[in-house]
Amino acid sequence: MATETGSGLDVKTGRVQTAVLVAGFVGVQLLAFVAAYATGRPTWYAYFMIGSAAVTAYLLDGSSFVVATATLGSVLLIALGLPLFMFVARQTPSLVVEKAADPDVHRVLYLGIYGPLLAAILSLAFGVPLAHLLSEGFSGQPLVESLVDLPLVVPHSVAGILVLFGFGEGGAFPSISVLGSMVGMVLAMAFVAAPYAVNATREAFEAIDHRLEYASRIHGANRWETFRRVTGPLAVRGMITGGVLAWARAVSEFGAVAVVAYSVSFFYPFAGGEVTAQHAPVFVYNTYLQGGLQESGAVAFLLLAVSAMIFLIVRYLTDDNTIGGVP
Amino acid sequence: MTQLAADIASTFTAEGAEPFTVDATLEAGDEETLVILGPSGSGKTLLLETVAGFHGHDGTVTVNGTDIADRAPERRDFGFVFQDYALFPHMTVRDNVRYGAQYCENPRDAEGLLAELGVAHLADRTPPTLSGGEKQRVALARALAVRPDVLLLDEPLAALDVPTRQSLRDDLVDVLADVTSIYVTHNRTTARAIADRIIVMAQGQVVQRGTPDAVFERPESPIVANFTGSNVIELASTPAVRSLLDGDTPGRGDAHGNGTAERVAIRPEAVRLDDDNGDLRATVRRVVREDATHRVTLAFDEVTVESFTDSPPEVGTDVVITLPRDRLHPC
Numbered sequence: 001m002a003t004e005t006g007s008g009l010d011v012k013t014g015r016v017q018t019a020v021l022v023a024g025f026v027g028v029q030l031l032a033f034v035a036a037y038a039t040g041r042p043t044w045y046a047y048f049m050i051g052s053a054a055v056t057a058y059l060l061d062g063s064s065f066v067v068a069t070a071t072l073g074s075v076l077l078i079a080l081g082l083p084l085f086m087f088v089a090r091q092t093p094s095l096v097v098e099k100a101a102d103p104d105v106h107r108v109l110y111l112g113i114y115g116p117l118l119a120a121i122l123s124l125a126f127g128v129p130l131a132h133l134l135s136e137g138f139s140g141q142p143l144v145e146s147l148v149d150l151p152l153v154v155p156h157s158v159a160g161i162l163v164l165f166g167f168g169e170g171g172a173f174p175s176i177s178v179l180g181s182m183v184g185m186v187l188a189m190a191f192v193a194a195p196y197a198v199n200a201t202r203e204a205f206e207a208i209d210h211r212l213e214y215a216s217r218i219h220g221a222n223r224w225e226t227f228r229r230v231t232g233p234l235a236v237r238g239m240i241t242g243g244v245l246a247w248a249r250a251v252s253e254f255g256a257v258a259v260v261a262y263s264v265s266f267f268y269p270f271a272g273g274e275v276t277a278q279h280a281p282v283f284v285y286n287t288y289l290q291g292g293l294q295e296s297g298a299v300a301f302l303l304l305a306v307s308a309m310i311f312l313i314v315r316y317l318t319d320d321n322t323i324g325g326v327p
Numbered sequence: 328m329t330q331l332a333a334d335i336a337s338t339f340t341a342e343g344a345e346p347f348t349v350d351a352t353l354e355a356g357d358e359e360t361l362v363i364l365g366p367s368g369s370g371k372t373l374l375l376e377t378v379a380g381f382h383g384h385d386g387t388v389t390v391n392g393t394d395i396a397d398r399a400p401e402r403r404d405f406g407f408v409f410q411d412y413a414l415f416p417h418m419t420v421r422d423n424v425r426y427g428a429q430y431c432e433n434p435r436d437a438e439g440l441l442a443e444l445g446v447a448h449l450a451d452r453t454p455p456t457l458s459g460g461e462k463q464r465v466a467l468a469r470a471l472a473v474r475p476d477v478l479l480l481d482e483p484l485a486a487l488d489v490p491t492r493q494s495l496r497d498d499l500v501d502v503l504a505d506v507t508s509i510y511v512t513h514n515r516t517t518a519r520a521i522a523d524r525i526i527v528m529a530q531g532q533v534v535q536r537g538t539p540d541a542v543f544e545r546p547e548s549p550i551v552a553n554f555t556g557s558n559v560i561e562l563a564s565t566p567a568v569r570s571l572l573d574g575d576t577p578g579r580g581d582a583h584g585n586g587t588a589e590r591v592a593i594r595p596e597a598v599r600l601d602d603d604n605g606d607l608r609a610t611v612r613r614v615v616r617e618d619a620t621h622r623v624t625l626a627f628d629e630v631t632v633e634s635f636t637d638s639p640p641e642v643g644t645d646v647v648i649t650l651p652r653d654r655l656h657p658c
Contacts, residue, residue: 211413214381217400218407219473220430229426233417 025056037089046082050074091301092294099298104277107268108299109306112280114266115182116250119189123197123246128239131198132231135205148199151192160259163188168260178260185261185279189250196245204238205231240318244311251307254281328357329476329507330391335377337384349373349384349531353509355477355524360503362518363511364542365528366554371511372410372481374528378509379405379479390476401430403477406470410482412462414454420465421450427473440468444498460491467502478508484517496520515555519543527551544594545656552592552658558632559658561590565628567607571650588657595622597654598634605647614639 029049036045050071057070099105130148134141151159165171167187168178178184208231216226257279268275278286280303288296334352341347349370355361363371377384380400388396388403395403414423421437428434441447444464454462463483470478483499484492500521503510512518518525519539526536527550535542535551546552552559562569568591599605600623609625609632621639625632625648632648640646 209411209413211409211411212415214376214379214400215407215409215413215415215469216426217381218379218403218405218479219427219469220401221427222399222401225430230415 025052028052033085033089037086042082042086045085046078049078049081053077087297087304088301091297095294095298096301099295100302105299105302106270107275107277108280108283109302110268110270111264111266111277112251112283112303113306113310115185115264115279116189116193116247116253118186119193119250120197120243120247122186122190123194124201124239124243127194127197127242127246128201131201131242132205132227134198134202148195150195152195156192156253156255157259158255159191160188160256163191163256163260180261180264182261182264182266185257185264188256188260189253190246192253192256193246193249196249197239197242200242200245201235201239204235204241207238208234237318240314244314244318248307248311252281253279254285258282258285328391330357331355331378331389331477331507331509333378333388334386335374335384335388336386337373337377337382339373339382347373347531349377351526351528351531351533353378353526353533353536355507355509358505358507359523360508360510360521362522362525362539363509363528364513364515364518364522364525364554366513369528370531371513371528373531375479375481375509375511379403379407404473404475406473406475406478408463408466408470408478408480408483410485412454412459412466414457414462414466414469416454418453419450420446420452420454420457423454423465424468424472426469431473433474435472435474437468437472440472441465444468458491459487460495463487463495464498467499471502471506476507478503478506480508480510482512482514483510484514485512492517515543527554529554544654546592546658548658549590549592557592557594557658558598559590559592560630560632560655562588565630567628568630568650571606572652572655590658591655592658593632593650593655595633596635597651598625598632599649599651600625600634600636600640601647601649603647605649607648607650608645609648611640611642611644611646614642 029052032048032052033042033045036042036048053074054067054071057067061067130144134145134148138144154162163184164179167173167176167184171178176183178187212230212234213226216230217223221229261279262282263276263278265274265276267273268277277283280299284296284300284303287299332352332354336348336350338346338348347370351370351374353361353363353374363374365371373382376382378388380388380395380398380403384396386396387394390404414420415426418426420441424437424440425434428437438447438450441450444467446461446464446468449457449461449465454465457465467483480499484495487495496517503521510518510521522539524537525539525542526533527542528534529550535547537545542551543555543557546555546557549559560568562572572591607627609627611623612626612631613624615622615624617635620635620637623634623636623639625634625646627648634648
């Protein structure tokens with residue numbers, strides 16, 4: 001028992017050391033960026049980051065292979081991270097505050113979260129059963145898989161056109177108004193987001209040992225009960241991941257939404273009635289066209305902050321320690 | 328009182344593999360333990376899973392004369408113990424054992440079963456925190472909790488270390504005494520220890536069936552002889568054994584009783600190393616220590632046989648061995 005306690009402490013100490021190391025690295029990066037930005041030389045930070053990645057890899061590992069991978073990898077990180085850092089650094093705080101207090105922006109942010117949430121729920125509601133079917137396999141499966149993955153390769157404006165052809169005027173459900181409606185916006189979002197929900201959930205189903213389902217069945221549970229008590233709970237993390245990915249994809253969707261539902265009316269609880277707004281990416285684009293980079297950047301900053309906050313909350317809720325599932 | 332019979336034919340296909348056909352019949356009497364013995368890939372697990380209803384098939388599965396082949400697994404009143412335990416990782420041990428209680432009219436008490444199997448103290452733990460032996464006892468408790476008409480066990484001891492395996496095997500003998508069961512294993516020691524009857528499978532077919540003594544002492548084919556650990560002696564390769572049997576060649580026991588064997592089988596423990604008065608001389612090729620005894624490989628003519636002895640001779644020396652006539656069986 002003493003040994004187990006000792007090894008537990010060792011693990012805890014190791015984690016603390018790692019966390020301190022990571023925090024130190026990030027702190028140094030932030031300081032370096034602030035210094036480079038303040039002196040008007042952001043390029044220097046790019047060189048610093050690549051160099052610091054190489055030095056850190058050398059100090060931690062020492063092998064030329066790891067140094068090479070860290071150095072080359074950091075070039076991509078520069079491409080991904082530097083625009084983000086510059087974007088944040090170049091915001092005008094007063095403009096961000098002004099936009100944060102703008103009721104129009106509130107509606108856009110509300111719609112930018114609420115619409116994708118509906119699309120994610122729709123994707124999961126019908127995607128989970130499909131994912132389960134795909135995980136079990138059936139004749140003609142490659143055809144269905146191709147159809148599911150089709151939105152991943154279709155240009156997004158084309159996806160919007162497809163939605164209009166399928167469900168718009170003269171489409172499959174003539175009684176439902178799609179063009180310029182909330183239904184159309186959610187459909188357009190679900191069209192591009194559903195593959196993420198289906199594929200992540202399918203992977204979760206496939207990771208479950210089929211003998212667990214056999215064990216459930218042979219000891220009395222029918223297929224519904226087996227799904228409710230065994231398969232579903234074990235795949236719930238994959239479903240949530242799929243839902244979050246679908247939501248994130250829908251949040252970022254521009255092309256399909258701009259084609260199908262450029263501007264929509266929806267119930268806005270804070271106004272107690274119907275209001276009209278645009279999906280956030282469309283609104284940011286319009287602001288850019290009408291007000292320029294700085295004004296659109298302030299709105300984009302708010303959208304980025306809200307999205308990042310929701311993403312972090314969901315990540316926390318789906319962490320190993322906060323949710324059940326396959327260990 | 329439960330009797331089970333199955334007559335199953337099914338072809339299984341897996342991606343990248345040749346189709347595999349299982350075509351077998353089996354019967355298990357009331358409170359009898361039927362062991363399906365066979366090497367890996369012989370189809371014994373597929374046969375057991377098909378009996379359980381996990382795979383579609385042609386043919387029948389009858390319990391007390393009623394065909395249940397069309398019933399879903401949950402309506403067959405079977406219990407199943409899986410090789411890799413298949414315990415639900417998101418439930419406690421207690422909830423695992425209680426899993427089938429709500430679908431069963433008269434379930435057994437989970438706490439009592441766990442106590443009976445010596446794992447009551449684990450009730451609040453989850454399966455990932457248990458050892459292999461503990462998991463298997465919990466899996467056994469879960470299967471017994473629904474009072475199954477037939478208990479199906481798929482290599483339940485295969486993944487355990489030797490001491491745990493022996494301990495659990497002893498407990499299984501007691502548990503299986505009161506329930507009709509089908510037990511799949513590739514371990515001949517386990518098979519002989521717990522079986523009332525054995526069927527031996529190879530390539531999806533039953534190649535021999537009978538009591539443990541019949542299967543182990545009188546294998547009907549080289550496949551069974553090899554798998555059950557008997558020596559197989561090709562008579563064409565050994566004039567010594569042929570002359571030994573001259574005039575007394577064991578027949579294959581065909582309908583007319585006039586067949587002639589091409590090979591015979593004999594258990595290693597039946598091959599005696601004598602100081603003199605033996606049947607023939609053999610050279611000691613290898614001696615391997617096995618627990619409390621020694622396995623000795625002996626060569627004569629163009630064949631080798633194995634024997635067990637507590638007093639092993641030196642490798643390379645010649646010894647006189649005896650092959651008791653009544654232990655030589657055609658195969």
